[in-house]
Amino acid sequence: MIRNNLLLKAIALGLFIFSYSAQAGIEAHTFEDSQKEGLYKELIEELRCLVCQNQNLAGSNAELALDLRQQTYDMVQSGSSKSDVVDYMVQRYGDFVLYRPPFNLSTLLLWVGPFVILLIAVLGLLRYIRGRDKKTDPEITPEDMARAERLLSKDQQD
Amino acid sequence: MKPRHLIPLGLFLLLTILLGVGLTLDPREVPSPFIGKPAPTFDLPQLHDNALNLTPEEMKGQVWLLNVWASWCVSCRAEHKVITSLANTKEVNIVGLNYKDQREDALLWLKQFGNPYLASVSDLKGRTGIDYGVYGVPETFVIDQQGIIRYKQIGPVTREAVAEKILPLIRELKAKAS
Numbered sequence: 001m002i003r004n005n006l007l008l009k010a011i012a013l014g015l016f017i018f019s020y021s022a023q024a025g026i027e028a029h030t031f032e033d034s035q036k037e038g039l040y041k042e043l044i045e046e047l048r049c050l051v052c053q054n055q056n057l058a059g060s061n062a063e064l065a066l067d068l069r070q071q072t073y074d075m076v077q078s079g080s081s082k083s084d085v086v087d088y089m090v091q092r093y094g095d096f097v098l099y100r101p102p103f104n105l106s107t108l109l110l111w112v113g114p115f116v117i118l119l120i121a122v123l124g125l126l127r128y129i130r131g132r133d134k135k136t137d138p139e140i141t142p143e144d145m146a147r148a149e150r151l152l153s154k155d156q157q158d
Numbered sequence: 159m160k161p162r163h164l165i166p167l168g169l170f171l172l173l174t175i176l177l178g179v180g181l182t183l184d185p186r187e188v189p190s191p192f193i194g195k196p197a198p199t200f201d202l203p204q205l206h207d208n209a210l211n212l213t214p215e216e217m218k219g220q221v222w223l224l225n226v227w228a229s230w231c232v233s234c235r236a237e238h239k240v241i242t243s244l245a246n247t248k249e250v251n252i253v254g255l256n257y258k259d260q261r262e263d264a265l266l267w268l269k270q271f272g273n274p275y276l277a278s279v280s281d282l283k284g285r286t287g288i289d290y291g292v293y294g295v296p297e298t299f300v301i302d303q304q305g306i307i308r309y310k311q312i313g314p315v316t317r318e319a320v321a322e323k324i325l326p327l328i329r330e331l332k333a334k335a336s
Contacts, residue, residue, distance in 0.1 A: 050188060050293035050294075051293055051294065053185060063258070063284075064284075064293050067283075067284050067287075067288060068288070071288060090191070091191060092191070092288060092289065092290070092291035093188070093191070093291045093293065094188055094189055094190065094191040094291070095191075096188045096189070
């Protein structure tokens with residue numbers, strides 16, 4: 001029982017520390033215009049943090065993410081449109097900063113690849129199914145037919 | 159063995175090769191959109207004398223390096239020797255961009271390890287860093303006589319990078335101009 005208690009305490013402590021650190025990186029940005037607030041939130045969801053590459057700006061605690069959030073905030077507050085902010089970021093960090101990369105020659109494989117693989121899979125499946133259908137339909141030789149007939153007629157006589 | 163039985167083996171080998179190549183790539187090395195583009199301008203106070211400013215325009219007409227560094231950056235310390243020996247070749251001037259640092263810390267750092275820079279400028283808020291797309295200090299840019307960025311090194315400059323890429327590029331750019 002004592003050990004359980006200790007474990008509980010450890011878990012509680014861990015949760016406490018975790019919740020604290022999760023809040024540490026989030027700064028308060030206030031908006032008077034709810035439309036701008038929406039745009040800001042949309043942008044920081046869609047822009048990637050280049051330090052922790054699997055996080056977006058909204059989710060990252062990295063210094064750079066903090067700076068880029070501030071930059072996004074400043075631009076949105078001064079009336080920049082979504083494409084203004086996106087262009088600003090792409091100019092500096094390249095297409096990589098976008099979680100939804102644009103469709104061009106270097107990203108062709110990225111966008112089309114999955115569909116090509118799907119097509120190959122479907123074709124393979126079709127071939128497999130057709131092949132199986134043939135196997136379940138065995139040829140009946142004339143001898144077999146004659147034998148079947150014999151057996152059937154024998155049944156009727158009994 | 160029928161050839162179709164070799165298909166899984168072939169696919170496996172293909173996947174192995176693909177993953178093997180993936181291992182040799184560094185995901186932190188994001189292709190820079192700056193290569194071949196003009197270096198973004200800045201007008202920042204010099205680290206050693208706050209009253210003096212430096213702009214990239216003043217460097218026009220020569221090939222130069224912009225090295226982003228900070229006293230808090232551990233890899234900058236590792237890179238410092240290489241930067242110093244590159245500066246000692248006298249082949250190129252190196253400007254330091256002191257990124258998000260405290261002035262006193264930066265000055266102390268240079269005093270402690272030596273100062274290979276023609277000058278360093280203070281980017282306290284990191285705004286110039288953003289303009290240069292900096293995301294992992296140290297970073298180094300090679301900028302040509304016309305102010306065009308020709309090369310970007312992400313992470314510490316290694317001796318190999320100097321010998322194989324940076325110095326040959328500097329010489330090539332100089333030869334082209336003369």
